[in-house]
Amino acid sequence: MKTILQGVEFIGRQVTDRLILLGAICRFLISILLMSAMCLRRPWLVVREVYFIGVLSLLIIVVSGLFVGLVLGLQMYDTLERFGSGDGVGMVVALALVRELGPVLSALLFSSRAGSAVTAEIGLMKATEQLNALEMMAIQPLARVIAPRFWAGVISLPLLNVIFCALGVFGGYLVAVQLLGVDAGTFWSQMQNAVDFRQDVVNGIIKSVIFAVAVSLIAVYEGYSAVATAEGVSRATTRTVVVSALVVLALDFVLTAFMFRGF
Amino acid sequence: MNDQSAMVELEQVSFGYGSRKILHNISLRIPRGKVVAIMGGSGCGKTTILRLIGGQVKPTSGRVLVDNQSVEELNAQKLFLLRRKMGMLFQMGALFTDQTVFENVAFQMREHTDLPEDLIRNLVLMKLHAVGLRGAHHLMPSELSGGMARRVALARCIALDPELILYDEPFAGLDPISLGVIGQLIRRFNDALGATSIVVTHDIKESLKIVDYVYMIADGTVIAEGTPADIQMSDHPFLAQFVNGKADGPVPFHYPAPDYASHLLGAER
Numbered sequence: 285m286k287t288i289l290q291g292v293e294f295i296g297r298q299v300t301d302r303l304i305l306l307g308a309i310c311r312f313l314i315s316i317l318l319m320s321a322m323c324l325r326r327p328w329l330v331v332r333e334v335y336f337i338g339v340l341s342l343l344i345i346v347v348s349g350l351f352v353g354l355v356l357g358l359q360m361y362d363t364l365e366r367f368g369s370g371d372g373v374g375m376v377v378a379l380a381l382v383r384e385l386g387p388v389l390s391a392l393l394f395s396s397r398a399g400s401a402v403t404a405e406i407g408l409m410k411a412t413e414q415l416n417a418l419e420m421m422a423i424q425p426l427a428r429v430i431a432p433r434f435w436a437g438v439i440s441l442p443l444l445n446v447i448f449c450a451l452g453v454f455g456g457y458l459v460a461v462q463l464l465g466v467d468a469g470t471f472w473s474q475m476q477n478a479v480d481f482r483q484d485v486v487n488g489i490i491k492s493v494i495f496a497v498a499v500s501l502i503a504v505y506e507g508y509s510a511v512a513t514a515e516g517v518s519r520a521t522t523r524t525v526v527v528s529a530l531v532v533l534a535l536d537f538v539l540t541a542f543m544f545r546g547f
Numbered sequence: 548m549n550d551q552s553a554m555v556e557l558e559q560v561s562f563g564y565g566s567r568k569i570l571h572n573i574s575l576r577i578p579r580g581k582v583v584a585i586m587g588g589s590g591c592g593k594t595t596i597l598r599l600i601g602g603q604v605k606p607t608s609g610r611v612l613v614d615n616q617s618v619e620e621l622n623a624q625k626l627f628l629l630r631r632k633m634g635m636l637f638q639m640g641a642l643f644t645d646q647t648v649f650e651n652v653a654f655q656m657r658e659h660t661d662l663p664e665d666l667i668r669n670l671v672l673m674k675l676h677a678v679g680l681r682g683a684h685h686l687m688p689s690e691l692s693g694g695m696a697r698r699v700a701l702a703r704c705i706a707l708d709p710e711l712i713l714y715d716e717p718f719a720g721l722d723p724i725s726l727g728v729i730g731q732l733i734r735r736f737n738d739a740l741g742a743t744s745i746v747v748t749h750d751i752k753e754s755l756k757i758v759d760y761v762y763m764i765a766d767g768t769v770i771a772e773g774t775p776a777d778i779q780m781s782d783h784p785f786l787a788q789f790v791n792g793k794a795d796g797p798v799p800f801h802y803p804a805p806d807y808a809s810h811l812l813g814a815e816r
Contacts (some may be wrong), residue, residue: 310816328806371711388785409644412639412641412644413637413638413639414639414641414642414643414644416603416637416641417591417635417637417641417643419601419603420601420603420630420635420713421630421654421655421658422630422631422659423628423657428658443792
């Protein structure tokens with residue numbers, strides 16, 4: 285009897301802990317939104333972060349996008365050719381990229397490259413009393429440090445996603461047209477016929493914006509709430525990457541269900 | 548000491564984190580224009596007093612008055628206005644690591660004033676000159692030694708000529724030369740700016756040289772106060788232990804533990 289009770293208690297505590305955490309994150313998001321006036325007044329604060337968060341993530345996004353496209357081209361051509369429809373490889377590569385792989389992979393890469401860096405930076409600022417110092421200088425850390433990084437993430441990721449998809453399609457083109465000899469006209473026209481701008485491209489970008497909000501929020505929250513020690517910062521950084529990945533995958537499933545299956 | 552108006556006053560202040568009590572009914576009075584030291588062993592609640600004065604934490608009971616305003620009753624906006632009159636030197640310096648020495652000192656001027664950039668430049672160079680680091684204006688915080696970083700932080704904390712300067716362990720971890728330099732700067736800035744300074748420290752030797760008055764804190768309450776001469780003459784057992792750095796005394800060497808013999812024999816875990 286006692287063990288059953290303990291079990292129920294354990295589950296209950298786990299659930300309430302998660303709910304409290306979710307509530308705290310939502311309140312944190314609201315505070316960021318309320319403190320965003322400074323970002324509008326001084327856009328350079330955001331632009332500077334877009335450079336650190338977005339521009340410096342370009343390399344990994346460009347290389348990954350290209351290689352995902354190359355591999356997709358190879359794999360899809362092989363399979364499609366068995367059914368005699370190897371010409372459709374452009375269509376499959378483009379659909380897979382703009383609907384799923386682009387938003388999801390760019391979000392995962394972004395959280396490991398930029399999200400972890402943001403968490404570590406904010407966590408270390410906290411550990412070295414820099415956030416405290418800002419408060420004592422009568423400057424809100426949420427407005428001066430957190431909000432610009434959050435908005436920079438929200439702006440950067442959808443743009444990176446577009447670049448990822450474009451490079452992926454180009455990779456597919458290189459393999460299919462240049463290497464495997466698919467006709468270039470067929471490759472592009474099949475893609476053009478199959479990919480709908482509103483249904484596929486816009487939905488992919490909407491997904492990416494939602495992932496951007498989630499990943500950026502997790503990154504700044506983990507940094508801001510990190511325990512102010514070396515160990516605390518390292519744990520927070522790890523949690524950013526793991527939690528972002530799980531949240532992105534879960535959100536993707538839900539969004540796909542709504543967008544492409546029309547639940 | 549009572550004939551001057553107080554810049555900071557703590558009236559019967561208690562504070563604790565959850566069930567852990569840190570300050571009990573503590574009362575302090577810091578007169579304008581003076582340098583006052585708050586001393587005590589590590590973990591006695593000294594830094595908490597600074598956090599209370601800065602309004603970063605609120606007392607569980609009692610009042611904290613800064614410039615005749617009750618800090619715990621101020622809303623965020625008024626608290627920020629009050630903080631603009633304060634400068635705080637943090638224990639680790641808390642320099643912004645992504646900015647140069649120059650930008651660190653210029654930070655508050657750029658955030659809080661509309662001064663033209665060439666005026667800011669001159670002001671920053673003057674502040675840096677006052678701490679002897681004008682030549683280091685282009686360096687990053689990671690290129691500074693501990694003593695230099697502390698001096699830059701000092702320049703940053705007086706950037707807007709504060710009326711009240713709070714020092715959190717300004718002497719911790721410095722070599723003897725830097726120690727003397729920081730001590731002299733604290734005294735000089737206080738007198739030059741007409742400010743009031745509160746120095747939280749456990750470095751008795753260095754601080755007694757420069758302060759006007761001392762509060763000794765132990766177990767969250769004031770156990771002794773007086774001028775540096777009073778403190779040195781005092782025969783209070785805690786002061787005797789503190790001033791002479793004895794390992795055991797009123798402050799025990801051992802953390803509370805079960806009986807040694809029975810612990811070793813495994814009776815308790």
